[in-house]
Amino acid sequence: MSEAGDTISQRVEEIYRTESRRVLATLIRLLGDFDLAEEALQNAFAAAVAAWPRDGVPQNPRAWLVSAGRFKAVDTLRRRARFNAVERELANSLENTAVDEAALPELEDDRLRLIFVCCHPALPPDAQIALTLREVCGLRTEEIARAFLTTAPTVAQRIVRAKSKIRDAKIPYEVPVLAELHERLEIVLHVIYLIFNEGYSASSGEGLTRSDLTLEAIRLARLLAALLPQPDSEATGLLALMLLQQSRQAARTSADGELVLLEDQDRSRWNRDQIAEGVALVRKALATRNFGAYTLQAAIAAIHAEAPNSAATDWSEITGLYDLLKKVDPSPVVELNRAVAVAMRDGEEAGLELIDLLLASGELNNYPFAHAGRAELLRRLGRNDEARRSYERALALMGQEPERRFLGRRLRELAAPDSPRDR
Numbered sequence: 001m002s003e004a005g006d007t008i009s010q011r012v013e014e015i016y017r018t019e020s021r022r023v024l025a026t027l028i029r030l031l032g033d034f035d036l037a038e039e040a041l042q043n044a045f046a047a048a049v050a051a052w053p054r055d056g057v058p059q060n061p062r063a064w065l066v067s068a069g070r071f072k073a074v075d076t077l078r079r080r081a082r083f084n085a086v087e088r089e090l091a092n093s094l095e096n097t098a099v100d101e102a103a104l105p106e107l108e109d110d111r112l113r114l115i116f117v118c119c120h121p122a123l124p125p126d127a128q129i130a131l132t133l134r135e136v137c138g139l140r141t142e143e144i145a146r147a148f149l150t151t152a153p154t155v156a157q158r159i160v161r162a163k164s165k166i167r168d169a170k171i172p173y174e175v176p177v178l179a180e181l182h183e184r185l186e187i188v189l190h191v192i193y194l195i196f197n198e199g200y201s202a203s204s205g206e207g208l209t210r211s212d213l214t215l216e217a218i219r220l221a222r223l224l225a226a227l228l229p230q231p232d233s234e235a236t237g238l239l240a241l242m243l244l245q246q247s248r249q250a251a252r253t254s255a256d257g258e259l260v261l262l263e264d265q266d267r268s269r270w271n272r273d274q275i276a277e278g279v280a281l282v283r284k285a286l287a288t289r290n291f292g293a294y295t296l297q298a299a300i301a302a303i304h305a306e307a308p309n310s311a312a313t314d315w316s317e318i319t320g321l322y323d324l325l326k327k328v329d330p331s332p333v334v335e336l337n338r339a340v341a342v343a344m345r346d347g348e349e350a351g352l353e354l355i356d357l358l359l360a361s362g363e364l365n366n367y368p369f370a371h372a373g374r375a376e377l378l379r380r381l382g383r384n385d386e387a388r389r390s391y392e393r394a395l396a397l398m399g400q401e402p403e404r405r406f407l408g409r410r411l412r413e414l415a416a417p418d419s420p421r422d423r
Contacts (some may be wrong), residue, residue, distance in 0.1 A: 015061050016045055018212050021138050023065045025110035028117075029173045030066075032074050034135065034163045039076065044069035111136060111216070112223050118170050119160070119187045127162040130155050132191040137198055137213060146399060175227060188224065189238050189294065194216050196242050201400060209249065218242050233288040237295030240281035242252045244301035247274035259406040263310035272282050275305045295330035296321055315345035332363040336370055348377040368397035372407060378416070388414050 018042060027037035044065045057063040120131040126148070133139045141152045141159070148155060165171070176184060199213025221239040228235060251265035282302045285295040300321050307313040322338035335358055343351020355374045364370035375390035388411060394406040 008057065009049070011057055012045065012048055012052060012320070015057075015065075016049075019062050019065070020045070021136060021216075022111050023069065024135065024138075025114040026062075026066050027069045027073070028114060029110050032173065033167065036073055036076065037069070040066075040069035040073040044116060047072070052347070075179060109220075109223050112220055113173055115188055115191060115220065116175055116181075116184060117166060117171060117173055119184050120166070121184065122163055122169055122171060123162050124158075125187065127165075129191055129194065130158045131162040133194060133198070134159050136191070137177055137195050139198065142281050170205055178229065181227065182369065185232065185235070189234060192220050192224070193238060193242070193294070195220070196245075200245055209229035210251070211249065214242070214246050214249070227307055231284065231288075233285045233291040236281050237282055237285040237298045240278045240285060240300035241301055243274045243278035243281070245269040245304050247278065247305060253359050253402070257402070258409075259402045262304065267309065271304065271337045275302075278302060279306065293325060296325045296328060300325075310344075313344070315341055319345055332358060332361075333367070336364060336367075336373060340373055343377055348381050352377045366397060368394045368399075368403070371397065372403075375410070379410070384414050 023044065024037055024041045027040050028034055031037045035352045047068045048061075048065060052058075059147050068102065115132055115136055118135060119128045123131070125338050130144050130148070134141065134146050141155045145152045163272045172399065175181065187413035196214050199210040199215075199217065200207070218239065221235065223270060225232070225235050225239060247270050248262070248265060250271070251267065251269040252260055254260055278298065282298045285291050286299065292354035300318050302319075303314055303318055319338060319341045322334065322341055325334050326338065336355065339351045339358065341351075342354055351373065355370065355377070358364050359370060359374070371394035373388045375387045375394060378384075378387035378390060391411050391414070395404060395411070398407060
C-alpha cells in the first residue's frame, strides 16, 4: 500500500473510533432495527475503505457513512423483500429518504435519543445498561460482562432480548415528552456516567483512558441539561463531576503513558477552564438543597481541584462529604473512598483499620482497588511484607493494563535492595 493509502487507512480507523457510534445511532433511527443498522455500519466502513483511497476523504465523513450505510441497508432489504412485503415497503421508503446529517437540530441528537431508547422502562434495568454500553459505547460483550461480574453469553442474551423487546413493542426512537423524560432521568444519568467512567478508566486496552468516551459523555450531559425546562440538581451535578474529573486528564499519565497518582500529578497541567465551570456548577447544584450522589461526588472533586497540592487539601471536609454520600448512596466503594480520606486526615493506621473491616466483611474481596489501597497504606507504614502481599492480590485481580503496570512497579520497588525494611 502507498504512503497515501496508509494515511487514508489511518484516517478511516480514526473516524471509526470517533464517529462510528454516532453513525450507528443515526442508522438505527433511519432503519428502526439494531441488527440491520449494525450490518449497515460495517458495510459503510467497508465501502469507505474501498472508495476513500480513490476519491479522498469526504468533507463530512459522518454524513457520507450514514448515506452509504442507508444504501447498503436498502440492498439488504431488497434481497429479503422477495419473502417479506414489509421489508419491501421499508426499502422503498428508505430509498426515497434523503440524508442530511448537518440539518438535524442539536436537541434531536441521535445518540441521546438512542440512550433514551436503551433506557426505556419496558426493559429490565440490567438490560438497559448492557444495551447502552454495547450500542452507545461500542463495548464488547466480554467487557460488559466484566463490569457486571457475569459471563459474556449472559450479557449477549440480555442484549438480544432487549433488542427484541424494542422491536416487538415498537418502542419509539425519540427523546420522550417532559413527563416521561423525568421518569427516565435517573437511569439516563447513570448510563451517561457509565460511559464517562469507561472512558476515564478504560476496562481494556493498553491506554488508561478513552477520551472519545469521556468527551462524548460530557457532550450528552450538556444536551440532556438543555432538554430540561429548569436546572436539575443531579443533571447539573453529574456534568460538574465529569468536567472536574476530566480536568485532570493531561496529568494522569506520564510522558510514557504510565499512571500518575492524584497526589503526584502536576497540577499546572490541570484544565483550569473545566475546573472553573465545574466548580460553578457544583455551587449551583448545592444551592438547590435537593441534591444527590452526583452532586456530592462533584463537591469532593471540586475540593481536590481547588487545592494547590495534596497536603493543602481539606481532608476533613472531604471526609464529611463522604459521610453524607454514605447516607445518600451507601456502597462498599464509597466506604473505601472514605477510608482513604480518613487515612489522609487522621493517619495511615486509622484508614487501614477501616479498609481491613471492609475486607473482613467480604464485600470487597474481589475488588482490586481495595487491596491496592490497603497496600499503599501498608507501604507508607513500612510494613513491606504485608504491603507486598496486598499488591500481589490487587495485581491478580486487576484488569486494566496501566494499573497492572503501576502495581508491578510498586512490587519491584519493594523488592529493591535499598527499600526500607519492615518496621
